[in-house]
Structures are given as structure tokens and as C-alpha cells.
Amino acid sequence: MKHRTPSRLLANLPANLPTILPTIMLAGLLAACAPAQYDGSRGQHAQPRSDQAVLGRVAENETRPTAQAAPAAPTVRQTQARPAPQLAATIGANVPPGKAIEKKEAQRAADVRGAAGMVADQMSVAVLPQEARERYTPLTDNPVKQVAEAPVSTFSIDVDTGSYSNVRRLLNSGNLPPADAVRVEELINYFPYDYALPKDGRPFAVHSEMAPAPWNAERVLLRIAIKGQDVAKQALPPANLVFLVDVSGSMNSADKLPLLKSSLKLLVGEMRAQDRISLVTYASGTQVILPPTAGTEKATIGAAIDGLQAGGSTAGASGIQLAYAAAQQSFIKGGINRIVLATDGDFNVGIADTRQLKSMVEEKRKSGISLSTLGFGSGNYNEAMMEQIADVGDGAYSYIDSLMEGHKVLVNEMTSTLATIARDVKVQIEFNPAVVSEYRQIGYENRQLAREDFNNDRVDAGDIGAGHTVTALYELTLTGSKSSVAPLRYTSKAGGEGPLANELGYLKLRYKEPAANDSQLLEFTLQRNAIKPLAAASSEFRFAAAVAAYGQILRGGKYTGTWNYADVRQLAAANIGHDKYGYRGEFLRLIDLAAALGTKPAN
Numbered sequence: 001m002k003h004r005t006p007s008r009l010l011a012n013l014p015a016n017l018p019t020i021l022p023t024i025m026l027a028g029l030l031a032a033c034a035p036a037q038y039d040g041s042r043g044q045h046a047q048p049r050s051d052q053a054v055l056g057r058v059a060e061n062e063t064r065p066t067a068q069a070a071p072a073a074p075t076v077r078q079t080q081a082r083p084a085p086q087l088a089a090t091i092g093a094n095v096p097p098g099k100a101i102e103k104k105e106a107q108r109a110a111d112v113r114g115a116a117g118m119v120a121d122q123m124s125v126a127v128l129p130q131e132a133r134e135r136y137t138p139l140t141d142n143p144v145k146q147v148a149e150a151p152v153s154t155f156s157i158d159v160d161t162g163s164y165s166n167v168r169r170l171l172n173s174g175n176l177p178p179a180d181a182v183r184v185e186e187l188i189n190y191f192p193y194d195y196a197l198p199k200d201g202r203p204f205a206v207h208s209e210m211a212p213a214p215w216n217a218e219r220v221l222l223r224i225a226i227k228g229q230d231v232a233k234q235a236l237p238p239a240n241l242v243f244l245v246d247v248s249g250s251m252n253s254a255d256k257l258p259l260l261k262s263s264l265k266l267l268v269g270e271m272r273a274q275d276r277i278s279l280v281t282y283a284s285g286t287q288v289i290l291p292p293t294a295g296t297e298k299a300t301i302g303a304a305i306d307g308l309q310a311g312g313s314t315a316g317a318s319g320i321q322l323a324y325a326a327a328q329q330s331f332i333k334g335g336i337n338r339i340v341l342a343t344d345g346d347f348n349v350g351i352a353d354t355r356q357l358k359s360m361v362e363e364k365r366k367s368g369i370s371l372s373t374l375g376f377g378s379g380n381y382n383e384a385m386m387e388q389i390a391d392v393g394d395g396a397y398s399y400i401d402s403l404m405e406g407h408k409v410l411v412n413e414m415t416s417t418l419a420t421i422a423r424d425v426k427v428q429i430e431f432n433p434a435v436v437s438e439y440r441q442i443g444y445e446n447r448q449l450a451r452e453d454f455n456n457d458r459v460d461a462g463d464i465g466a467g468h469t470v471t472a473l474y475e476l477t478l479t480g481s482k483s484s485v486a487p488l489r490y491t492s493k494a495g496g497e498g499p500l501a502n503e504l505g506y507l508k509l510r511y512k513e514p515a516a517n518d519s520q521l522l523e524f525t526l527q528r529n530a531i532k533p534l535a536a537a538s539s540e541f542r543f544a545a546a547v548a549a550y551g552q553i554l555r556g557g558k559y560t561g562t563w564n565y566a567d568v569r570q571l572a573a574a575n576i577g578h579d580k581y582g583y584r585g586e587f588l589r590l591i592d593l594a595a596a597l598g599t600k601p602a603n
Helices: 006-012 017-033 051-063 084-093 103-112 162-172 184-188 257-268 298-306 316-329 354-367 383-392 403-412 414-418 451-455 539-554 565-573 583-598
Strands: 037-039 044-046 078-081 122-125 152-156 204-213 216-228 239-246 276-282 286-294 336-343 370-375 397-399 420-431 436-442 462-465 469-478 503-512 520-527
Touching: 152 436, 152 451, 162 184, 162 370, 162 383, 162 397, 162 583, 184 469, 184 539, 204 420, 204 503, 204 520, 204 539, 216 420, 216 462, 216 503, 216 539, 239 257, 239 316, 257 298, 257 336, 257 403, 276 298, 276 316, 286 298, 286 316, 316 336, 316 354, 354 370, 354 383, 370 383, 383 397, 397 403, 403 414, 414 462, 420 451, 420 469, 451 503, 469 539, 539 565, 539 583, 565 583
Parallel strands: 239 276, 239 336, 336 370, 370 397
Antiparallel strands: 037 044, 078 122, 152 420, 204 216, 216 469, 276 286, 420 462, 420 503, 436 469, 503 520
């Protein structure tokens, strides 16, 4: 057997090795400079494994056909075949202008195989978990504020619930959710609460309750609760609904288009003779699949839904424009005019920037047509876009992770989903510095408003549907209690004597009737002597507190001290109450699951 000498090996190296060495060096540089990638399974950022891993991901992203579904979430490193010439061409295509490698040099880089060993036909590629490629709006917890400096808190109400079911999906897949996926107010508002209905002819009733915070006895938990007037399904105005359905290639998986179709059929089953339904689809192009059809024509509507098939790219903005045009054409004056957008939010043709989409939807809502969103799927899910365009579209955002959730949103809560009883609902609280030294709002981070926005009827805010319950929580530090922040030397203690001495704060709400342009004002005083021991607080108050603690712990537990999942479970389990649909019982299981995932050994 002949052994090759070093000189013979050198003789067999490509003659153009000096010219392709810059390519190799550039590949290494790209790997070294690549940003950290989020590791959804560990809740942290992981550095790229190697230059091969980075280049493999680049090549995969450039060459994956858009009509194909996203792959199943990988749990281990996968091996992916990638021809080196194709890979080299991809490298050259992604170099910044002015430093591009010429095509012939990229082609020559293929000769490095076997000689330099930097790129192989078969390479081990570190594939990110699907959750790590999902898009969420960055959130920063509301800070503790000094009443002496900022006595007024103003925010828009939120009836979205998508964060809860999305968190559930992530937990059930074996991953703790990234902090930005957890919006605490949506976790709290996922559950129906037994609040008293309005009795004064108003569209909603307002309630308040206060007791010590379970996770910190030195703090007081203030709950503001809103209960919308309920409307029977048969008493709803006629509905003009346009289902805007994403049938692009990214929807081609069991948890997307098939689940979407089954969920829409549940809503169709609830439609009445006076209702009209249209079906618009979008992929590489847009199309009206079903013109306005009476709600009683369920077989016709069902057949149109059954015929939906995934394929093509995602021209979402064009689909939204066509849906508004269809809704305008069959507009019902005095009725419910709503678009229901069902998608994974992965727009990749036309307008894909969330800010531009929001501007377009914000302009279109002036026509009296609202837009709600139903999110589906995983991997490439764009939750940030789904939540934000529903907000500006005067609609609600829900995430459908199972047919049971589809039934909850589209059947059990149908009147809330479709019928708006109050628009642009804003809340403002002024705290008395003689009674309260600090406050912190729990959740609603992306619903904060400027103080002057409260009286400005041109500023958009959240809407309340028929029968909706909305809960907002504040953590308060009373004067005389240990503060989180050192007090100012010079402060005003106005309101510390006389008739205002017992006033903890002043609560105001503004809202518009569904067809009105001018808002109406509601005002209430919050009394210090209304604070009761936690054990004497209502079961609904204590359950909401447990959910709030759970959400805060999922986000990192910055303000919950030593409280853990076991404490959350104990409080929630003692306050299940009348759990008609089993939502609260399921919540206990999710607490257990989060606790187990939070203590599992790192991979």
C-alpha cells in the first residue's frame, strides 16, 4: 500500500487554493459575527455552534420553497445534505455590496471539499427549534412608579386572549415560553369571571376590590373589573362576516389549515338566516371563493371551506385589501360588519412590515368594518403582527391551538367575539399621594396611554364585546409601608386631611357607544377602608391574583419575590369556583407543566 508524502498531498491540492482562501476566511468570519440565536427549549440565547451551522442555515433559508410547510420542530441536531457549489453561491449572494465574491470564485470554492475540509457535501446543521423562529413584540415589565412623581396611570383595556392559548401550546410542546410571549393581562382575561352585570342602562358595569398581594403582604392588590352587558345570540344584529383565509404553502400542516377549516365550520354552525358570510383567500394571489351567502346555506359554505388547499407564497396585504372591499360591498348598516383573518401571519409577498400593515388597517377601520385575527400554527408564527393589527382593527386577537379553543372562541364566546357594545374604552386612575406612595400596573405593557390621551376622542383604545369580562390589576404600596424606591425630599402631601383623607384614588373610564363619535365619562372613588384581608376577598379576586402571579413568574418573577409555582397552584386550586367549561381545572395542569419544565435538566 502506497503512502502519500506531504509533498504529494500538496501537489494534489487545487492550483487556485490561494484565490479561494478568502472565501474560506469569510465563511469563518460570518460565523464568528453571527448574532446569538434564541434557544426556545432553554429560554436563553445560544451562540452559533460553528461556521458550518451558520452557513447551513443561510443556505436552507435561501433555497426552501415557499409553498412547503415548515418542518416539524426538531429536538436534536439534524443532518442536512447541501451541495457545496450551491452553498458557495449562496455565500456570495449574501455578502454586503462592494464586497461580493464573484460567481467564478464562489464556484471554485467547491474545490475546497476534501482538500481543506471546510465545507462538506454532508454537513451537520444546528437547526433552531421552531419556537425560536417565531416573532413576538418585545415587552418590558411596567416599573414601580412613585405617586409623588407620576400620580396618574392611563391605559386602554384589552380583551385579547391569544397569549394564554399560545403559552399553552408552547408548554404542551415541551418548552417554557419566551418572556415576550407572555402578556399577563391576556392570561388573566382568558377566564370568564362572575362579575355583576350593569343595572343602570350602561353597556358595562365597573367593580373594584382590594386585598393584600398574595406574593407580598406589604403590598395591596387593586382589581378593576369590567363586566359587559350580555346579548343573546338571537338578539344580535345581522352579521356581515368576511372570512379571510391564508392558503399559502406555510399553512400546509395539521395545526394550521386543517384546524382552521374545522374551526371556521364551528362558527358557520352558529350563523342565522339574517347573517351573510363571504370567503376570501390569499396565497400567491387573492380570490373571492364564496360571495355573500346566507348563514342558513351551511352546506354551500361548508363545501367552500372544504375546498381550501395550501400552496404558494403569502400576499397577506393584498388579501386584507380584497377582504375590506368584499365587506364594503355587502355592508349592513346597523349590523355587525367584521373581517375574520385566519393565518399564521407569515406574510412574505407585498407589504410585510407590521407598521405598514397597521397603518393600512387603521385607515380601513374608518369604514365601520372591524378586523379580528385568529392565529394558527407554530415555527414561523408571527404573533406580533397578529396581535397588533387586531388592536388597530377594532377587533380581538385569539390563538387557536386546538379545536376545543376554536369552540371556545367561536361558539361559547360568539357574541363577545362578534358584537361590540362599547368602543375606545380607556381607564385612568389618579392615586392620592397621602395614601399611596407607589404603584405598579401588572400587564398591559403595550396598552399604555399618555395622560392627555384619556380626554382625546381621536385616540383609539380597546373595545368591549357583549358579555366580556375585563380585569386589570395594580400592586400598591401604601404610605408608611416599606417602599421600593427611596422617597423624594420635597413632596406634596395634598389630600392627607379632611374629606379626602380616606380616598386611595380616583378612577375614571371613557367609552363610546358603538355608533358614536363622542365619548362618555364614568367616575368612581376608591376608598382605603375598602381594603380587606386576602382571606376575605372574593374567590374571583384570588383566582385572578393566582393567574397574575403565574404570568409574572413565567416572565421571570421580577416582582413576585419567593413565590413559586407551588404557591400559585395552592391559591388557584382553592378558588376554582364554578368552572363551567373546565378552563380553571386545565390551568392547574398548566401550572404543573410549567413547574416541571422549569426544573428539568438542561440538554
